[in-house]
Amino acid sequence: MRIVRSLEGSEISYGNRNLARTIWRNRYVYLLLIPGLLHIFIFSYIPMYGVLLAFKDFSITRGILASPWAGLKHFERALGFGKFWQVFFNTLKISFGKIAIGFWVPIVLALLLNELKNRLFKRVVQTIIYLPHFISWVIVYGMVVSIFSAEGGVINKLITYFGGEPVNFLIEPGAFMGIIYGSEVWKGAGWGTIIYLAALSGIDQELIDAAIVDGANRFQRVIHINIPSIMHTVIILFILRIGGIMNAGFDQIFNFMNPVVSRYVDIIDTYVYQLGLVQSNYSFAAAVGLFKSVLACALLLLVNFLSKKFTESSIF
Amino acid sequence: MKRRTSESTYSKIFDAFNIFLMLIFCFLTLYPFWNIIAISFATYSEYLSNPLLLFPKKVVFDNYIYLMSDDTFIRSALVTVFVTVVGVLYNMLLNVTAAYGLSKKNLPGYNAIWGYVIFTMFFSGGLIPSFILVAKWLGLMGSIWAVILPYGVNVFNMIVLKSFFDTIPSSLEESAKIDGANDILILVKIIIPISMPAIATFILFFSVDRWNEWFNVMLYIQDAKKYTLQFLLRQMIVRSATQVTQGVSQAAVEEYRFMIGIKMAAIVLATLPIICVYPFLQKHFVKGIMIGAIKG
Numbered sequence: 001m002r003i004v005r006s007l008e009g010s011e012i013s014y015g016n017r018n019l020a021r022t023i024w025r026n027r028y029v030y031l032l033l034i035p036g037l038l039h040i041f042i043f044s045y046i047p048m049y050g051v052l053l054a055f056k057d058f059s060i061t062r063g064i065l066a067s068p069w070a071g072l073k074h075f076e077r078a079l080g081f082g083k084f085w086q087v088f089f090n091t092l093k094i095s096f097g098k099i100a101i102g103f104w105v106p107i108v109l110a111l112l113l114n115e116l117k118n119r120l121f122k123r124v125v126q127t128i129i130y131l132p133h134f135i136s137w138v139i140v141y142g143m144v145v146s147i148f149s150a151e152g153g154v155i156n157k158l159i160t161y162f163g164g165e166p167v168n169f170l171i172e173p174g175a176f177m178g179i180i181y182g183s184e185v186w187k188g189a190g191w192g193t194i195i196y197l198a199a200l201s202g203i204d205q206e207l208i209d210a211a212i213v214d215g216a217n218r219f220q221r222v223i224h225i226n227i228p229s230i231m232h233t234v235i236i237l238f239i240l241r242i243g244g245i246m247n248a249g250f251d252q253i254f255n256f257m258n259p260v261v262s263r264y265v266d267i268i269d270t271y272v273y274q275l276g277l278v279q280s281n282y283s284f285a286a287a288v289g290l291f292k293s294v295l296a297c298a299l300l301l302l303v304n305f306l307s308k309k310f311t312e313s314s315i316f
Numbered sequence: 317m318k319r320r321t322s323e324s325t326y327s328k329i330f331d332a333f334n335i336f337l338m339l340i341f342c343f344l345t346l347y348p349f350w351n352i353i354a355i356s357f358a359t360y361s362e363y364l365s366n367p368l369l370l371f372p373k374k375v376v377f378d379n380y381i382y383l384m385s386d387d388t389f390i391r392s393a394l395v396t397v398f399v400t401v402v403g404v405l406y407n408m409l410l411n412v413t414a415a416y417g418l419s420k421k422n423l424p425g426y427n428a429i430w431g432y433v434i435f436t437m438f439f440s441g442g443l444i445p446s447f448i449l450v451a452k453w454l455g456l457m458g459s460i461w462a463v464i465l466p467y468g469v470n471v472f473n474m475i476v477l478k479s480f481f482d483t484i485p486s487s488l489e490e491s492a493k494i495d496g497a498n499d500i501l502i503l504v505k506i507i508i509p510i511s512m513p514a515i516a517t518f519i520l521f522f523s524v525d526r527w528n529e530w531f532n533v534m535l536y537i538q539d540a541k542k543y544t545l546q547f548l549l550r551q552m553i554v555r556s557a558t559q560v561t562q563g564v565s566q567a568a569v570e571e572y573r574f575m576i577g578i579k580m581a582a583i584v585l586a587t588l589p590i591i592c593v594y595p596f597l598q599k600h601f602v603k604g605i606m607i608g609a610i611k612g
Contacts (some may be wrong), residue, residue, distance in 0.1 A: 023424050028499035029417050033429065037416025039468045043446070044452070050445025060452060105531040112334055121335070126344045127595050131349075134590045136528035138546050142553045142583045143348035146355060152576060154351060157367035190345065194602055218327055251531070254436070255554055269443070276444045277535065289442030297439045 054287040060280075067283075074287035086289065087271040094180065094248040094267060099241055101181045103299060106192030107234060111226060115202045115218070129190025137251040139181055144256065145170075148179060159203065171260040180256060180265065182250065195237065200229040238306060243303035246296040268292045346528035349587075356380070357579035363577065379581035388437040388540065388548065389603075391584065395460070396527060396545040403464045403526040404519060410468050411518065415477035416503050437471050447535060463529060463544070470525075473518055481507060517601040524590060545586045552579050 023030075054074055056067040078084045109129070116122040132140070147154045152169035160166055169175040203225060211221050251270040257265055266274075268288065276285025350370070355363055356379050358372035366372075383389045417423070418430065446466065456462035484507065492502050508515060530546035537543065543551070552575070 019424060026420065026423055026499070029420050029423055030415040032500060032503065033417035036410045036417070036430065036474070037429070038467055039410055039472070040433060040436055042454075043449070043466050043468065044440065046449050047441025047445035048439065049441075050448055051441050051450070053445065060448075063452075064448075112337060115331070115334055116338065117331065121338075125338050125342055127598055129345055130598065131591065131594070132345060134524050134594055135587060136530070136546050138528075138530055138550045138553065139583050139587060140348075142549065142579065145354060145553060146351055146576070146580065147348060152363065154368065163368045186348075188346065190341075198602075217331065255550065272443050277447060282444055282448070286442065286444040289444055293440055293442050300438050 051286060051290050051293075054290045055281055056283055058283040058286070060282065070283060074284045075291065077284065078288050078291065087266045087268050090265060091246060091248045091267040091269075094253070094265065095245040097177070097181055098184050098249070099238075101249070102185045102188065103238065103241060105185055105189040107196055107230070109189060110193040110196035110200060110230070111222060113197060114226065115222075126190075126193075129193070131190070132187045133191035135187070137187075137255045139253045140187060140252075144179055144183060148175075170258060174254075175263055175266045176261045177264065180252065183256075184252065195233060196230050199233045200226060203229050235310065237311075239303045239307045243300045244296075245299060246292050330559045352580045352583050356577055356584050358577065361578060379577040380585070381387055382578055383581055383585065389545075389585075390545075391541060392545050392548045393542045393585075395542055396529075397462055399460065399524040399529060399544055403529075404469065404522045406464060406468055407470070407522040407526075408515070408519065411470065411477060412508070412515070413503070414469070415474045416499075416507060418474070418478040418483055419481035433471060433474070445585075450536060457536055458538060458542075459536070460542050463532040463542075466532060467525065467529075470522070473521065477514060477518060480511060484510065513600045513603050516597055517603070519595045520594065520601055523593075527590065545582075547588060549582055552582060 050064065053064050053067070055070060055072070056064065057070045057073075058064060058067045096211040113122060113125065116125070145153065148156075148169040150156050150166045150170070153169075155169070156166040167175070169179065207225055208221060212226060216224065246268065250267070250270070250273075253265050253267055254270050254273070257270065269292075272285050272289045272292070273290065275281045279285075342441050354369045354372055357375045357377070358366075358369055359374055359376050359378075362372055362374060363369065414433075418433065420426070423429070450462050450466060451457045454462075455463075456465070458581075488506055488510075489502050492506055497505070529544050530550050533544050533547040534541070534550075
């Protein structure tokens with residue numbers, strides 16, 4: 001027996017007959033749910049069944065069922081393979097690097113934007129800094145090339161103009177990593193401010209007025225009012241970011257990468273693509289991909305648990 | 317009194333400094349765009365001789381004229397428009413209907429349906445099984461539908477949309493129900509019209525994703541006639557740049573340099589629709605994201 005609210009708003013309880021009636025009354029709601037749920041079944045659940053091929057010696061002509069079982073062979077092979085650990089640690093390194101370099105930028109930017117007094121100026125700045133979010137990584141790479149390339153990039157043209165030797169930033173591992181992190185901040189920092197600005201705009205004006213009466217200066221107000229009021233959002237976003245650590249940014253790295261630097265930036269996702277769809281090593285690639293999916297899932301469950309514990313709100 | 321003045325002086329210094337910082341940040345954001353625009357309008361010889369090229373001395377339209385008469389470019393622009401329009405319609409159809417269904421918390425079986433949807437955010441089969449599904453089981457290899465269909469549902473967007481629907485007072489629906497309207501009619505006649513800011517936001521988000529699509533094209537499309545703009549750009553920019561970084565041949569380097577104006581013009585044309593549309597929707601999507609944020 002469950003309690004539901006009837007149309008008139010009063011509470012009624014129902015048994016089997018009434019359950020059937022409730023379902024019938026909501027038939028159009030189910031009808032509306034069907035297309036989306038069916039799509040999720042086809043494009044999310046069938047591939048979950050497809051992970052079976054990680055445990056088989058899959059050949060595309062035979063199909064999953066007819067291919068012979070391979071047990072954990074592919075997993076054992078991956079874990080004993082130097083390249084696998086290289087891409088695994090690259091994934092962690094790049095993800096943590098992006099957090100360390102990029103996570104605080106939108107927070108500081110939002111706090112500074114919030115201090116702007118001229119509303120028109122503030123809006124223009126916002127419009128400008130949100131823009132890169134909408135640009136694809138393919139195009140961002142075009143911009144990177146036009147600035148950093150050894151063949152006619154702005155910086156190298158300036159270097160040669162002043163009589164220096166051109167530097168190929170795109171194959172210099174240190175410079176290349178700098179470009180990865182820098183372009184990530186360039187693309188995402190402005191967009192990242194939206195959520196913090198939303199939290200800042202929710203601050204009670206009375207609280208600010210009270211602080212002014214108490215003689216708090218602007219700096220003190222930011223420290224004691226603004227920062228605490230966005231702390232909750234900061235923690236949730238940080239936890240979410242940790243949960244997504246297995247995704248180091250396929251679109252960016254796949255487009256930016258070149259063979260010279262690949263051993264520093266090859267991540268699990270680019271490795272799976274290379275193994276499976278370039279070398280047609282489907283089962284091995286699926287095993288590496290499954291390893292990542294399971295790890296990512298465990299991480300998400302963990303951070304969801306943590307967020308429930310610390311913020312009393314479950315993310316999912 | 318004295319303390320007060322000194323404080324407001326600091327405050328003014330800070331304001332000036334803050335404005336200065338913001339201007340620098342805006343410059344850093346805009347410069348890459350500006351650089352590309354400048355190269356696309358400059359002559360090849362000026363591109364070579366003028367290192368900064370902030371303002372080309374001679375503005376030429378050669379690169380744009382070349383692209384406009386290039387069948388490959390025009391065709392992939394049309395393919396991209398098709399993918400965007402059809403894809404976004406498909407996105408909105410699936411996500412709006414499902415989000416509306418998910419906003420009915422009293423539905424029998426609701427928890428099971430919610431779990432079924434949410435589970436896909438935690439676990440995915442990964443790239444290889446999805447590829448096998450589309451290429452082999454659905455038999456879509458080489459079809460433009462392989463580009464459009466897989467991204468039909470975006471569970472995250474669906475949930476944000478659902479939480480927007482949650483904020484609509486149920487009394488609106490109930491009175492319509494008493495008048496005999498069914499749920500589909502209510503969605504179309506009442507819910508969608510009053511959710512226009514959220515709907516517009518998601519149309520924008522889905523449009524940008526569709527417009528920027530290249531990955532599925534790389535996986536499933538071999539025929540160059542079906543390339544989207546972004547994939548064509550990828551072929552033009554990433555491939556040749558990789559060749560040049562490896563230093564293949566002098567001829568390749570020369571050709572690469574000579575092509576740069578055309579590539580930059582192609583980037584400008586491919587980015588223009590987004591730049592033109594999005595400032596007008598800014599107010600809406602900021603609101604849309606805030607609703608997502610409040611939901612947490």
